[in-house]
Amino acid sequence: MAPLLQVENLTIGFPRAEPVRDLSFEVSAGETLAIVGESGSGKSLTALALMQLLPRTARVTSGRIVFDDRDLLGLDAREMRQLRGREIAMIFQEPMTSLNPVMSIGWQIGEVLKVHEKLSGRAARERAIELLRLVRIPAAEKRVDDYPHQLSGGMRQRVMIAMAVACRPKLLIADEPTTALDVTIQAQVLDLLDTLRRELQMAVVLITHDLGVVAQWADKVVVMYAGRKVEQALPGDLFNDPLHPYTRGLLSASPRLKSDFHYLSGRLTEIPGSIVSAAGEAGCPFRPRCRQARASCGHQVPPLIAQTPERLVACPFTSSLKAVPDAASLSL
């Protein structure tokens, strides 16, 4: 069976920069794919490209996005609108500003049902109450008339989730859904997302820079650096045996991860340098910050090497503890 979402060689360009380059990944129905990477690695732009909601100045310069056997880049504006909110939904990082401050939350949830399911105002309100219950908001029938400023950050993110799942989408894109929330609330919201994924049989693209999130909630992980995929693995493999030097850096920057699965935010400050230093470099984008860098790393961008079908890494010098480098990885 074809995967629900196939992204092939996606490149996103601004007039002066190319923040996402040659990115490919797949998501099967009902699966959670995590995209991990530090701030500025192109995660949000990738998510917005899936929704076809890139900033005005950005263009998909090459690649394909195939969703449910349709090439999204070939759809016209009207066809794309019918997908948005109905088959692909998205929640954003900032629950404080992502809701319209002058409309009640019930109205905002109902709006998506009026648009896609042509519900009347009354029916939409009833469904909004049900959805608020679904996302575990207490006293939903009272809360439905509340305005965003009357809710806490966690509650607002639940409202965003209710809005996103209102039409039972096949794919939910969650762009750092818990980054702005208190640590204690983060786990609740992620648990809710995971429960809903199973109940509604959605696939989820979970974007995060928090490796703790990946460990607990993902089926598959893509690690991005400077707009490229540098490693792909199952979460267990990634934590037991990180291959790419960048992934290793990420893991060692999250020291508590191995002792217990905690929802620490793995701020990646412990890798020296910043993602900006990758701009305008030839060769491996991670080279300026890589401890294992050598002269040949500057010649070309290392291609992704498949260690196993699930395991890809974009570095020829991965001295894995387990895998003996095969011929492919040495052929550089």
Added chain:
Amino acid sequence: MPVLIRIARTLRRTLLQAVPTILGIVILNFFLLQLAPGDAADVLAGEAGSATEESVAALRARFGLDSPVLEQLATYLGNLAQFSLGFSPRYGMPVADLIAQRLPGTLTLMAVALLIAILLGVILGSLMATFAGRIPDRLLSVFSLLFYSIPSFWIGLMLIVLFSVKLGWLPSGGAGTIGSQLKGFPALLDKARYMVLPATSLALFYVAIYARLTRAAMLEVKNQDFVRTAYAKGLTPFGVTARHILRNALIPITTMAGMHIGGMLGGAVVVETVYSWPGLGRLAFEAVMGRDFTVLLGILLLSSLLVIIANAAVDLVHAWLDPRIGAR
């Protein structure tokens, strides 16, 4: 309903503030008017041409113009306390009746002008914001700047030249066809024809302001996160603009509209004079020329009342537009 509670709260606050404000305005204006040279008796005498010292003094005595200033003020305030605006020496009738005759004309003129200004301004501003930086935006910006800088009497005269004199489409002055026997809808239509030019002259300046304001507000709201959320729901660009962007952008516009009511009264003086429109503005003009201070004070009092009511209305609209306001 939370909306009603919010609105009631806003209303109570406004009313409590209104009384001292109006009192202050009356007293201040009273003293200001005393500074003007001459009084109603002088003007009346001058117009009559054959007045003697004695007849002028008699006039003064009759209208209490010869008593000390503070006593005059006390009398005026005493009248006010009994809800009377006093008596006009010039028109020979109670000021309240005089104003009541002219008020509807001015109110309709202002309401129509404000409506035109807001509607047209918001529509043009939305267009400018939609095409920001491109040719339609540039063109409209030039026009709005033009209307912003041209004085309304000149616009009024030019409109008369074009639409009344050259094209003959619309009447050049007055408030209705004199002696016409029209009733019902045709009568309304007749009144509307007389309304078009004065209301437009009064409105154009504000159209320019609201268009620019709408443009700025919409461009600001457009970049906010909830607009992206709205697109992510699958709304059309029009749906996003109408239901999410505009609603938020209207908040600063209503504030400005409230502040403009007072200015519009001032503009009405000019426009009513140009179009010989029988309204308060022209009455105020005549009262100044005739030094008829009781009438003028009455008009000023009513104007401040109007501004306060307008501000209360704006507060109400605000409380309705922005749920965060009632939470204070």
